[in-house]
Amino acid sequence: MSFIHVWRCFNGVIKREFLRFLNQKGRFFGALVRPLVWLFIFAAGFRSVLGVSIIPPYETYILYEEYITPGLLGMILLFNGMQSSLSMVYDREVGSMRILLTTPLPRWILLCCRLFASVVIALFQCAVFLIIAYLWDIQPPAIGYLSVLPAIFLGGIMLGALGLLLSSFIKQLENFAGIMNFVIFPMYFASSALYPLWKIEDVSPWLFKLCSWNPFTYVVELIRFSLYGQFSTKALIIVMVCAIIFMFLAIMGYDPKRNGNTKMKKV
């Protein structure tokens, strides 16, 4: 194994993911329409109902649209992570996954290449979303557009690794819809994406605890702070630790020594 081999493999996987992405234009628009509907319709409707007081990183009262923008970026990453794992399950069913897994490189590198490729696609989607949000008067400081990129990348890695982990457990494509409902919706709604945690604590202490344990909350908070040129150490540590744990478990899930022995699964 040489660095140049890994680099060429990484480039090849990214290029393939990008070509697939371009071939699936519906996927691109679908990924954008979802957060835009929330921004244009849901947030506009709830603006008058939900007032958001001054909480860090905001220095003044903000409109609800502004509050949920980091959550919607998180939504793009969450759906992209799950979409990526869906495509892993699909690849396994149609057999093209075999081509990747029989490459003479360590399996963890192959999985990381695949994960990074999906995050690069998500970064592109997030950038387009931020441009549209800017035109909708969601205008964070200019530095925020730069500092949010590593936060989006790290959040994407964590959620992509979670998707990868889930795909190692899913035997067939049909089982995937259930997993989506059990993972995406609870993760998204039980987080700080749509409402600040202190508001949730006022209403329901147990829900507050649930939201505090949800790693997606910290992806959203990491993005929220970095979008305003600030830094949340707690969110960064939690996201990094979760990313490492999910990735480690996903690599275990794709270990050839486990694949055949512990379950009947097509690889």
Next chain:
Amino acid sequence: MAISIRDVCFSYGDGTAQKRVLDKVNLTVEVGSFKVLMGINGAGKSTLFSLLSYLFACNQGQIRIFGEDINKRPMSALQHLGIVFQQQTLEPGLSVLQNLQYYAALQGLSKVHAKRRIEELLALVSLSEQAKQTVVKLSGGQKRRVELARALLHSPRLLLMDEATTGLDVHSRYNFIATIRQLCSQHNVSVLWATHLVDEVLGDDPVAILHQGRILADSRANTIIKTQDCNSIQAAFLKITGQPDQAKARMSLSQTLERHGLKDTTNR
């Protein structure tokens, strides 16, 4: 030896749900030879190929590819392999060229090297004009040829062909096998050819017969015919597998389906 398999056992599942698929399999493939692995559907051929390509690791026994133990040094072993799986593994939405470029990148080939190899191999499989065509628009035979070109991109020393003629018409099948045999004789590429179609076997081919996870015979086709006192490899195969009626019926069904370009999915 290109392949050396010693006492390999493999089971799917856990505990009570465990199903043994391979039982003390011993097999060798000499460098530059075209070895046929014969067995009806469900015999364990694809599982053996999954172990050879390290999709699974074997429970017991040892697999060496050009001397490299696949469980201990998988990357060194895998770099010698070119594989055509039973199931088609091309990306349908991408062009032939894009599929080959993707694989070249996975194998770590430089752009210049990959370009040269792709041109050579597309010419070899007579698909140069289809390079920019989307895979989904190709016929079954053309897809198989693209998969062969892909398997050869990194100049492997060993080809694993898992029922690679599945779904091909008689003409495409003949041309496909002829190309592989030519590679074997002219370029010293070793081939392990899994099939359930007896007409793909020639008289002096080394043949191993796999049945219910066990190797029941391993010799030249002519020798197997002689020792079984039969007049064809088909008759010898049916005799060895010990289920003449059932096996004959299944082989007949498979071959009829193959002739019509269909796939026998029974007992998978």
